[in-house]
Amino acid sequence: MLKYVERKQTDSKKWDGLEAMFGASDLMPLWVADMDFKVADCVVEKLKEYLDFGVLGYYKQPEKYKQAFINWEQTYHGYTVKKEWLRYSPGVVPAINWFIQLLTEKKDSIIVLTPVYYPFLDAVKNNGRNLIESDLINEGGNYTIDFKDFEDKIIENHVKLFILCSPHNPVGRVWKKDELKGLMNICKKHDVKVISDEIHQDIVIGENKHIPVATLGDYDSMLVTLTAGTKTFNLASCKNSFVIIPDSQIRKAFDIFVQCIRIPDGNAFGYIAVQSAYEKGRAWLEAVLHQIEENYLYIKKKLHEELPLAEVSPLEGTYLLWINLGKYIEGNELESFIKERCKLALDFGVWFGGERFNQYVRMNIATSKENIIKAVEQLIQGIENICH
Ligand SMILES: Cc1ncc(COP(=O)(O)O)c(C=O)c1O
Structure with missing residues (x-):
């Protein structure tokens, strides 16, 4: 296999x-x-079918592509994603950069849990925002969250946005329910918006269980979740990822933004590969x-x-x-x-x-x-x- x-x-x-x-x-x-x-073979087969068809004209985002993802989230993560919440981006990292621009102003403070996937750090700095790092607690290689430090830094720096990595790259944690709730409740209390990067959601080892942070409470107005088939199905070059925006105001702002940069959709290969992987790649x-x-x-x-x-x-x-x-x-x-x-x-x-x-x-x-x-x-x- x-x-x-x-x-x-x-x-x-x-x-x-x-x-x-x-x-x-x-x-x-x-x-x-x-x-x-x-x-997965199903991905190769579907791409071959498309190439045999042989017309590579403008391509519309397939309804079945969205549905395949919605089904996957429901089946494997217990997350009910509404179709109207879904948007496309060519990658999770581009989307992080876009939301930094959409949800914050220049010089605003943005917090991350360090050590963390370095494009988070670059995204904050390259967009002229103030990077706030809350170090994870490391006890003999076992990492946990320093909630006090996280909250103190949010208050001290008037933090506007938190970029969560769940599961966490690079320390390999799959955050537990209490940990995620703890973070979200602090953010809610201090009016901090959250981008949750869940690109590694399906790569969990043994008994560990990924919990989409969106399923843990009413965070719709403060949360955007980003994920993709990229890591799950090894499709990085397809440049295709999902943006989940439950809040209608944020969605509206995102749609205007995307129209301005003229990246409303992706390429046919990405849609086809991702759809077939979610449908038949388990x-x-x-x-x-x-x-x-x-x-x-x-x-x-x-x-x-x-x-x-x-x-x-x-x-x-x-x-x-x-x-x-x-x-x-x-x-x-x-x-x-x-x-x-x-x-x-x-x-x-x-x-x-x-x-x-x-x-x-x-x-x-x-x-x-x-x-x-x-x-x-x-x-x-x-x-x-x-x-x-
Ligand atoms: C946490 C995390 N987010 C995003 C990415 C990359 O996302 P994309 O290629 O969709 O921009 C990676 C890749 O390693 C990652 O580890």
């Missing part, structure tokens, strides 16, 4: 963009968040989840045996593993060590919030077990070489 594909020399960003990003091309790439697995996803869990358990065990001082955060969700190597390597030497001595391309902790995270790496484990074994071996070998 799941097929690993060699992606070198296919213009893959992960494999062929190494030189540009890391200054070397001979690294094992476990960085940018896509998978090295072929997409079994494929199950196989992916199985492989991710197997890879995770392997890494955890192997590092525990061979590098017991490496702190691997429990992976509840996402396929991105957060590892603290600070007991082996000085933070300021970590990047060159990983690239030059271990021959690995990983995301570095500093990207997710600055120097205080410089002992960390984020490892994308959505690849073959063989690649994982090789990468872990390279890491262990690199560390053993400097320790002896």
Whole structure:
């Protein structure tokens, strides 16, 4: 069911963009968040059908595409999404940038829970807003929310917007009901709007359960949820994501905004791929989840045996593993060590919030077990070489 594909020399960003990003091309790439697995057969079949038809004229957003997503949310997340709430964007990150412009003014404060997916940080800064970071509490690799710090910072800085990452990239948490409610209630109390990035909603490990924050209370007037088939079905290049806006005023503002930038809809390939994946891709996803869990358990065990001082955060969700190597390597030497001595391309902790995270790496484990074994071996070998 799941097929690993060699992606070198296919213009893959992960494999062929190494030189540009890391200054070397001979690294094992476990960085940018896509998978090295072929997409579900149903996706390939539908795209082939469309190409056989052969007319690539202007394309209208299919009703069935929206319905497939609505059904998915209802079935797997218990979230009833109304059709009129749904909008398109070419990505979750573009939508985050748009909503920053729509929901806040220049110099307004926007809060995030750090360490966090770095485009959140860039989006706030690039749009001339004031970035407020509330660090998660880290106890031996287990991350929780510092509610007091979160609320104090909201009050102190007159925060207008919170960008939530749920599940959380990079620390792998699938937030629990109480945690989400705690955050939302603080935001509601202080009139803070929320963008909830739930792009990793389907990548949950074991018994963990993703809860769409929208299902936890009456947050319609303060909440926009962003998600996509991108991570779930490995469709990043399709540039297709869902914007869920229950509030009619925010929807109206969004529609005007989108008309002004003239990006009202996406390309046919994205719609077709996404629709067929939501309709028929569940079994494929199950196989992916199985492989991710197997890879995770392997890494955890192997590092525990061979590098017991490496702190691997429990992976509840996402396929991105957060590892603290600070007991082996000085933070300021970590990047060159990983690239030059271990021959690995990983995301570095500093990207997710600055120097205080410089002992960390984020490892994308959505690849073959063989690649994982090789990468872990390279890491262990690199560390053993400097320790002896
Ligand atoms: C939390 C999060 N949001 C958004 C994205 C990317 O979204 P898009 O490609 O739709 O802009 C990623 C990709 O890694 C992600 O981890």
